[in-house]
Amino acid sequence: MPETMKAIRIHAFGGPEVLTYEDVPIPAPGPGDVLVRVHAACLNPPDWYARTGFANIPEGIRPNLPLPFTPGSDVSGVVAVVGSEVTEFSVGDAVFGLVRFPQLDNGGKGYAEYTTSPASHLARKPAGIDHVNAAAVPMAGLTAYQYLFDHVGLEEGRTVLVNGAAGGVGHFAVQLAKTRGAHVIGVASGRHEGFLRDLGVDRFVDYTTTAVEEVVRDVDLLVDTVGGPNGHRLLPVLRRGGVISPVFYGEYHRERAAELGITFVSGQVHSDGAQMAELARLIEEGRLRAGIDSVFPLADAAKAHERAERGHIQGKIVLSVAGE
Ligand SMILES: NC(=O)c1ccc[n+]([C@@H]2O[C@H](COP(=O)([O-])OP(=O)(O)OC[C@H]3O[C@@H](n4cnc5c(N)ncnc54)[C@H](OP(=O)(O)O)[C@@H]3O)[C@@H](O)[C@H]2O)c1
Helix, strand or coil: CCCEEEEEEECCCCCHHHEEEEEEECCCCCCCEEEEEEEEEECCHHHHHHHCCCCCCCCCCCCCCCCCECCCCEEEEEEEEECCCCCCCCCCCEEEEECCCCCCCCCCCCCECEEEEEHHHEEECCCCCCHHHHHCCHHHHHHHHHHHHHHHCCCCCCEEEEECCCCHHHHHHHHHHHHCCCEEEEEECHHHHHHHHHHCCCEEEECCCCCHHHHCCCEEEEEECCCECCHHHHHHHEEEEEEEEECCCECCCHHHHHHCCCEECCCCCCCCHHHHHHHHHHHHCCCCCCCEEEEEEHHHHHHHHHHHHCCCCCCEEEEECCCC
């Protein structure tokens, strides 16, 4: 086992150029951890929020991240060392998961050749998919899973509108809602129509040409991954008694929503190895898959973040670490 590895580190907050590729010591796993030889790591919005020092959060409540740090909480790889208390995994097991999220100090450090993870945050990588496709799943897949099944408790046969349907969270929400027999309406820009129809949307609305609030009614659940100042514009699509699940902050005119009998259910995604195993089962059954927007070598993490900043992501952006 070598003593050093290649990793991305951030020494000062800023744009994609602050992601530097350098040699760092290989971390040692704690008693409940495993050391993972990372084969692929995935980008998520918190990675660029952290890179900028959470410039998107008002001063005063802005988290204080110690520098330098390695970003990245989604990984897929192979167990290289097991901690003394770990019983679920052995050296050589292929695993994937969302590592130490949401933990700001000492969070996931996935943009690296090796990383440690609590064993309880991982599950076995699904058979039949490579590490790039597995690394694309954890945070976005768990967010969709926890929103639909833990927070909302989606019942069979509901009508679900997913706003931002082609993005990381959205494309998993589409597929997971379909596993509950939902009628799914996907809202995205027109370039994603074929992708979303392949994933099973029953109806596609291109928000760049059609005002969604004028053509959709009687939705039971709005999963809104877009939010923002115009979040309230989608209120008319919901039936009385409908639910909005804001995945991101939005201005929903909550008093007006209450008059319309609309309620809100949301939460914060968290690491969960048992739920990762559930996602792995759905992948192995052919009922869930990641869309891959683009793949970059670990050394080009800055280019991957530049891609993310251009927006209109279809699925996930992945870093290939071990040449997969
Ligand atoms: N609460 C939590 O625990 C949690 C967890 C994960 C993520 N999040 C947050 O959720 C948000 C989404 O995350 P993500 O990873 O899914 O982002 P993402 O991969 O960037 O996806 C966003 C998608 O929205 C689409 N979009 C942009 N403007 C739109 C509009 N006006 N109407 C409809 N679609 C639009 C984009 O493509 P097109 O414009 O081309 O359609 C893109 O596909 C982020 O802000 C993230 O921070 C929260």
